[in-house]
Amino acid sequence: MNTRRRIVALLVSTAMAALTWSGSAAAQDANGLGSSWPSAADASRSASFHAYRWVRNGVSYVQVNDRNGAPLVALAAAGGTVIVLPIGSAAVKIVLPSPSVAGAPVYTDERVSISNDGSGFTVQSLEAQPCSDPIECAKINSAAPASPPAATLRTMSAQDTCTDPIECAK
Incomplete structure (x- = not known):
């Protein structure tokens, strides 16, 4: 099994665990992923949103809520792979790393950048994806x-x- 498949399998299994975790009593008490007012620190770069981050088993989970605490989007990121979790109601577009992404910055860390253009969120992975094939x-x-190679x-x-x-x- 190649590295990319292992990472995706890890993300999917961890995401499933996170969903179970988010449905637990802790999440219902506003402590975790999927809740309106998680106990994690607000790391948003925008006054219009609240952004929260958790790290578990090497996977970063990020959730963005609106001003009133309603979850809009949640994702899991590791190894250059980003998976949007079934939490929230906002439109989400995942893009390849590029120098510029449209929209106002909402959240950025070493793995992902999230911006909002008014019609939805754009998530950009900032990690290089490993290539094992x-x-x-x-x-x-x-x-x-960078320059044309000598033709052989x-x-x-x-x-x-x-x-x-x-x-x-x-």
């Missing part, structure tokens, strides 16, 4: 070279077979 990694690393042409006959997955992908 040599063929896919070769495609990513060779997709936009190799003619293969019908009897030739390529056994190196990275070379075969080129």
Whole structure:
């Protein structure tokens, strides 16, 4: 099982645990994920929202509430993967890392950045996703070279077979 699949499996299982955790009596007492006024510190960068963060088993959970405490969006992030949890009612768009994301900043940490453009939230992963598949990694690393590489042409006959997955992908 490759690293990306392990991370996704970990996130899904941890997200399921978080949902169980959020439905517990602790969450009902406004202590945790999914509640209107969690006991976690408000880390919002916007006066219009409240943002809360928890870390459990290496996974960061972030929840954004409106001014009145109603949960709008919750997510789990680890290893460059972001999963939107079924908490809240806001529209959410997840984007690849880019220099600029439209909207007012709501929350930022080392893993994710959340902004709001008035119509919904944009979540941007700030972590690089690990690449463990040599063929896919070769495609990513060779997709936009800084300068054109020296061309190397190799003619293969019908009897030739390529056994190196990275070379075969080129």
